[in-house]
Amino acid sequence: MIKYDIKKINNKHIRMMPKKMEKKFSEELNNVILKMKNRISREIPDKGYFRNFAEDFENKDKNIFARAISLNIEKDENIEGGALLLVSALHPSMNVDATSMLVCGRRDDILKFMNKDNFSQKVAEEINKLSESLKRI
Amino acid sequence: MGYQFLIKKFMQKPELGLNVNFSRLTAGSRDMDIALKAKDLAIKKADLGTTAYQIGEELKVQFPKAREQVDNIFGDLNSVERITNRPKGAVSIHTKLERGIKENKINSYETAVKYIGDGIGSRVITRPLEKLSRAQIKKMVEELKINGDPLTKEEKVLLNKYIYNNPMSPEEADRAFPLFEKFAQPLIEKRSKQVVDDLSLSIASNRIKKGELSIEQIKEQNLLSEDLIKRLETEEFEPLEVLLINNYRGGHGLPEFSSRQIQALRKICGSGVIVNSRPDLAGYNKFPNYKYSKSEAKEFAIKASGYRTGQMNIIHSNGARGEIQFRGPYTNYFGEYEHIAYDLRQGKNTLGPLFNDYKREISRLSDYKYARYNKYLEECYNYYNRLELGLPAVKPKLPKGFNKILSEENMKKLYEANEARLENLKAGFSPHFVEVA
Numbered sequence: 052m053i054k055y056d057i058k059k060i061n062n063k064h065i066r067m068m069p070k071k072m073e074k075k076f077s078e079e080l081n082n083v084i085l086k087m088k089n090r091i092s093r094e095i096p097d098k099g100y101f102r103n104f105a106e107d108f109e110n111k112d113k114n115i116f117a118r119a120i121s122l123n124i125e126k127d128e129n130i131e132g133g134a135l136l137l138v139s140a141l142h143p144s145m146n147v148d149a150t151s152m153l154v155c156g157r158r159d160d161i162l163k164f165m166n167k168d169n170f171s172q173k174v175a176e177e178i179n180k181l182s183e184s185l186k187r188i
Numbered sequence: 189m190g191y192q193f194l195i196k197k198f199m200q201k202p203e204l205g206l207n208v209n210f211s212r213l214t215a216g217s218r219d220m221d222i223a224l225k226a227k228d229l230a231i232k233k234a235d236l237g238t239t240a241y242q243i244g245e246e247l248k249v250q251f252p253k254a255r256e257q258v259d260n261i262f263g264d265l266n267s268v269e270r271i272t273n274r275p276k277g278a279v280s281i282h283t284k285l286e287r288g289i290k291e292n293k294i295n296s297y298e299t300a301v302k303y304i305g306d307g308i309g310s311r312v313i314t315r316p317l318e319k320l321s322r323a324q325i326k327k328m329v330e331e332l333k334i335n336g337d338p339l340t341k342e343e344k345v346l347l348n349k350y351i352y353n354n355p356m357s358p359e360e361a362d363r364a365f366p367l368f369e370k371f372a373q374p375l376i377e378k379r380s381k382q383v384v385d386d387l388s389l390s391i392a393s394n395r396i397k398k399g400e401l402s403i404e405q406i407k408e409q410n411l412l413s414e415d416l417i418k419r420l421e422t423e424e425f426e427p428l429e430v431l432l433i434n435n436y437r438g439g440h441g442l443p444e445f446s447s448r449q450i451q452a453l454r455k456i457c458g459s460g461v462i463v464n465s466r467p468d469l470a471g472y473n474k475f476p477n478y479k480y481s482k483s484e485a486k487e488f489a490i491k492a493s494g495y496r497t498g499q500m501n502i503i504h505s506n507g508a509r510g511e512i513q514f515r516g517p518y519t520n521y522f523g524e525y526e527h528i529a530y531d532l533r534q535g536k537n538t539l540g541p542l543f544n545d546y547k548r549e550i551s552r553l554s555d556y557k558y559a560r561y562n563k564y565l566e567e568c569y570n571y572y573n574r575l576e577l578g579l580p581a582v583k584p585k586l587p588k589g590f591n592k593i594l595s596e597e598n599m600k601k602l603y604e605a606n607e608a609r610l611e612n613l614k615a616g617f618s619p620h621f622v623e624v625a
Contacts, residue, residue, distance in 0.1 A: 100335065107478065118478070119478055127410075128447065148464070152461070184432065
């Protein structure tokens with residue numbers, strides 16, 4: 052049972068982007084993947100503390116039921132130096148998001164996984180699943 | 189006088205799919221027709237009630253095995269007070285199918301079954317913790333570290349004020365809550381540790397059985413703690429497939445499972461399992477370009493009624509789809525009647541005559557007042573959850589300007605009186621479903 056009143060989404064919560072700046076979904080996704088690869092290389096140390104971080108973009112694809120998409124790194128709370136790479140979709144109401152894990156491990160394990168040929172396709176498949184899940188909320 | 193729900197004679201299971209006659213689709217109708225495409229593509233007709241009834245009958249058959257599975261996983265745990273299980277009833281299935289058809293999610297009997305994700309509902313009620321003494325609380329505050337650092341003097345004062353429910357401004361409460369959440373994390377984990385451990389082992393067993401994972405991979409990737417790996421190697425566990433995890437809570441509410449526990453579950457579930465979460469008052473760190481302003485965060489926080497439960501959509505080993513909810517006993521009981529106000533605002537009118545005065549009062553509330561009322565309900569959830577965690581708790585009072593009929597105490601009375609009334613009605617009641625030619 053979920054108790055959000057999505058009928059009352061206020062327009063002020065919708066951040067619109069000028070049309071000329073709109074990019075295709077796949078371009079936005081690849082852009083975010085690239086940014087995350089760079090940040091993972093830079094920000095996850097071999098040992099010691101690091102902050103969770105994320106890169107997101109506004110979704111303009113009408114086939115995907117989400118306000119925004121994000122790739123994010125969550126520090127493994129049980130293993131030092133470990134991290135989880137997650138993909139999240141933000142509900143249009145912005146009251147809830149759906150997230151699934153892409154891979155977990157140390158920095159190099161995550162980068163190796165991200166460098167595989169079919170990585171962006173896998174992320175796109177996960178986003179579709181998240182979108183379907185958000186529609187049911 | 190009783191009610192009779194008449195349904196058409198049982199029809200054969202459609203093989204190819206359901207096509208909806210949208211021209212006859214009206215919300216809440218009991219006789220919505222769906223066209224059934226048979227193998228020979230001749231159009232046959234059946235009503236939605238029949239489909240719902242048929243799914244309900246199948247659930248009844250699947251129910252004993254599914255119940256046994258949930259009982260096997262959680263039944264022997266010391267921290268579990270009781271488990272309840274039920275198959276979804278035909279009327280409830282019918283309502284849900286209507287929604288699925290409108291969303292264009294149902295195009296076959298199989299997708300209809302899939303859409304009824306919580307066909308078998310189970311609740312695992314975990315025991316409350318013993319009440320903490322002042323000395324224990326003081327020690328916990330002293331030892332609390334955030335990102336490796338102890339709290340500052342000012343943070344300790346703020347946290348203590350929050351723990352002991354001292355009056356504070358909303359701004360102070362917003363600053364204190366993240367500290368309180370960290371403080372309460374060990375208590376949350378203590379209450380749900382056994383449940384999360386055995387759930388993780390059942391998920392691991394299922395993935396090993398399906399060939400997705402091996403014990404070696406679990407060790408290599410640190411997917412489970414060493415003691416759990418040892419148990420996995422030496423004990424048998426009931427395999428369980430998890431599809432979706434929700435860890436619901438209100439704006440200032442504590443979740444059933446800590447973020448560390450959710451992360452551990454996420455790891456053993458692997459990719460493809462979705463976890464839904466709510467923003468906290470600090471906003472989404474997952475969406476850096478979508479941070480809330482303070483006023484927006486507050487606005488969202490008071491819209492929710494504070495509904496809290498750990499919830500999972502699962503597939504039982506016999507293929508039945510189910511939902512398991514994890515709660516404490518006090519929040520569980522409050523949850524039984526808390527949802528009444530929400531249902532009424534959503535236009536659901538399934539309540540008996542005892543609720544007429546309550547209904548009238550709820551319908552009179554402006555949006556602003558309803559938001560304030562929801563805040564009161566959230567405070568009630570937090571009060572009962574504090575009792576479950578052994579923390580100091582002060583029962584919230586209905587804010588000024590609201591009719592006493594809306595108080596939590598009165599909701600409880602109405603709920604209990606209605607339950608007693610329903611029990612009486614059951615005596616000598618004629619069958620709910622009468623087959624007609």
